Amino acid sequence: MIEVENIHKSFGDNHVLKGISTRFDKGKTNLIIGQSGSGKTVFLKCLLGLFEPDEGNIYYNGQCYSELSIKEKRNLRQEMGMVFQGSALFDSMTVEGNVMFPLDMFTNQSQSEKQDRVDFVLKRVNLVDAHKRYPAEISGGMQKRVAIARAIVMNPKYLFCDEPNSGLDPKTAILIDNLIHEITQEYDITTVINTHDMNSVMEIGEKIIFLKNGHKEWEGTNKEIFKTDNKAVTDFVYSSELFKKVRQMYIEERN
Amino acid sequence: MKYLEAIGKYFIMVWEVFKKPTKWRIMKTLIFKEIDELVYGAMGIIIFISFFIGGVVTIQTALNLTNPLLPKSLIGFAARQSVILEFAPTFTSIIMAGKVGSYITSSIGTMRVTEQIDALEVMGINSLNYLVFPKIVAVMLYPFAVAISMFVGILGGWVAAVFGGFAPSGDFIQGLQMDFNAYHVTYALIKSVVFAFVIATVPSYHGYYMTGGALEVGKASTTSFVWTSVVIIILNYILTQLLLG
Numbered sequence: 001m002i003e004v005e006n007i008h009k010s011f012g013d014n015h016v017l018k019g020i021s022t023r024f025d026k027g028k029t030n031l032i033i034g035q036s037g038s039g040k041t042v043f044l045k046c047l048l049g050l051f052e053p054d055e056g057n058i059y060y061n062g063q064c065y066s067e068l069s070i071k072e073k074r075n076l077r078q079e080m081g082m083v084f085q086g087s088a089l090f091d092s093m094t095v096e097g098n099v100m101f102p103l104d105m106f107t108n109q110s111q112s113e114k115q116d117r118v119d120f121v122l123k124r125v126n127l128v129d130a131h132k133r134y135p136a137e138i139s140g141g142m143q144k145r146v147a148i149a150r151a152i153v154m155n156p157k158y159l160f161c162d163e164p165n166s167g168l169d170p171k172t173a174i175l176i177d178n179l180i181h182e183i184t185q186e187y188d189i190t191t192v193i194n195t196h197d198m199n200s201v202m203e204i205g206e207k208i209i210f211l212k213n214g215h216k217e218w219e220g221t222n223k224e225i226f227k228t229d230n231k232a233v234t235d236f237v238y239s240s241e242l243f244k245k246v247r248q249m250y251i252e253e254r255n
Numbered sequence: 256m257k258y259l260e261a262i263g264k265y266f267i268m269v270w271e272v273f274k275k276p277t278k279w280r281i282m283k284t285l286i287f288k289e290i291d292e293l294v295y296g297a298m299g300i301i302i303f304i305s306f307f308i309g310g311v312v313t314i315q316t317a318l319n320l321t322n323p324l325l326p327k328s329l330i331g332f333a334a335r336q337s338v339i340l341e342f343a344p345t346f347t348s349i350i351m352a353g354k355v356g357s358y359i360t361s362s363i364g365t366m367r368v369t370e371q372i373d374a375l376e377v378m379g380i381n382s383l384n385y386l387v388f389p390k391i392v393a394v395m396l397y398p399f400a401v402a403i404s405m406f407v408g409i410l411g412g413w414v415a416a417v418f419g420g421f422a423p424s425g426d427f428i429q430g431l432q433m434d435f436n437a438y439h440v441t442y443a444l445i446k447s448v449v450f451a452f453v454i455a456t457v458p459s460y461h462g463y464y465m466t467g468g469a470l471e472v473g474k475a476s477t478t479s480f481v482w483t484s485v486v487i488i489i490l491n492y493i494l495t496q497l498l499l500g
Contacts, residue, residue, distance in 0.1 A: 088369060088370035105281065
């Protein structure tokens with residue numbers, strides 16, 4: 001579980017995060033949505049410990065991040081997995097090398113143990129024949145799966161994803177969403193996803209936070225987002241005709 | 256003010272490189288890879304340039320020694336002094352700032368742009384140690400490359416002198432042995448160690464702290480070459496004053 005308590009973050013005169021408080025539960029897929037420039041990425045980077053908030057605290061299973069020693073922070077980082085928007089796979093390594101990298105860095109496992117773990121996670125993300133290929137030789141969807149495999153290979157307690165399905169075709173995007181959602185439930189991970197994709201919001205958003213101009217404007221589930229009267233949320237989520245119709249149908253069904 | 260800030264940031268970066276080391280088992284592999292890329296991979300161009308520079312220095316010296324009273328051995332002497340004191344350590348370093356420096360900036364810069372450095376940081380890895388330390392260790396073998404450059408440069412001079420008809424082989428070799436001061440080689444090797452450190456760290460700084468996209472990677476490579484060359488030239492002056500002055 002991650003608890004965020006009134007965090008503020010500024011870059012010079014630009015006050016990006018203006019007092020955000022929320023809670024991300026274990027075993028749930030938590031989504032952060034909002035327009036470009038609303039502070040989603042900065043918020044995610046604060047959760048990852050890449051940015052230190054100017055004010056406020058972040059608690060990981062009750063441990064306050066700012067009060068941890070350097071060693072404790074390092075250990076906590078090893079409990080985090082991250083899927084970057086562009087996958088961020090290491091170009092010089094094969095798929096297998098990328099997934100094995102955290103095991104090489106942080107464990108003393110034998111080569112066969114590491115190989116077994118790599119085979120297991122690659123199979124889990126439905127990649128069985130790409131071990132020896134380089135990131136440049138595989139598709140965007142496969143790269144995302146490798147990034148997910150790398151993120152979960154150390155059995156993380158926290159999984160962060162920055163727009164995991166951007167640049168993917170709708171079918172692959174849904175596969176990636178479902179994969180993250182299944183892994184979250186299967187391994188009881190606290191997952192936080194930063195997304196623009198409304199399909200993800202509707203499909204896997206067990207908890208959704210809507211940010212606007214650095215504030216938390218709205219918070220709820222994918223069921224509640226249909227019912228909300230918050231204009232900023234409805235303007236953003238139902239900006240397309242398709243989603244307007246979906247919402248209309250949902251309201252009509254309820255009535 | 257901007258330059259002072261950049262200088263401060265550079266020294267902080269260098270300090271960070273030596274903190275929180277990566278596992279030796281991993282680091283060893285990275286160091287060997289960098290030796291292959293940065294030193295062994297550069298040997299071809301070093302040998303090529305040194306041979307021809309040695310030849311040109313010899314021809315120019317010979318063409319300027321028009322006084323018949325001056326012995327031909329002076330051609331070998333001048334070629335040796337020029338190659339050992341300046342051409343092998345400094346000129347080769349400037350060439351390396353272009354070849355190796357651009358490679359370092361663009362490879363680290365690309366990793367920055369594609370979030371690979373963020374991925375290392377998120378995992379709790381000291382990305383500066385992981386990326387820059389093996390490069391620094393690898394280029395510490397650079398004095399060996401400079402020593403080879405000295406040999407090949409003088410060889411180029413001998414070939415130009417003998418086959419160009421500027422001096423007989425015996426006279427040229429006599430000149431090479433004339434008033435030889437071994438400290439000049441030490442001075443050149445000390446310079447090359449310092450330049451090697453600059454070649455590894457200044458381009459790393461430009462790559463690591465770059466922002467933007469693919470276009471900025473190209474710009475950062477150019478800027479890094481300019482600044483690495485400037486720093487090498489300034490340090491060359493300071494070191495010459497300190498070690499020979």
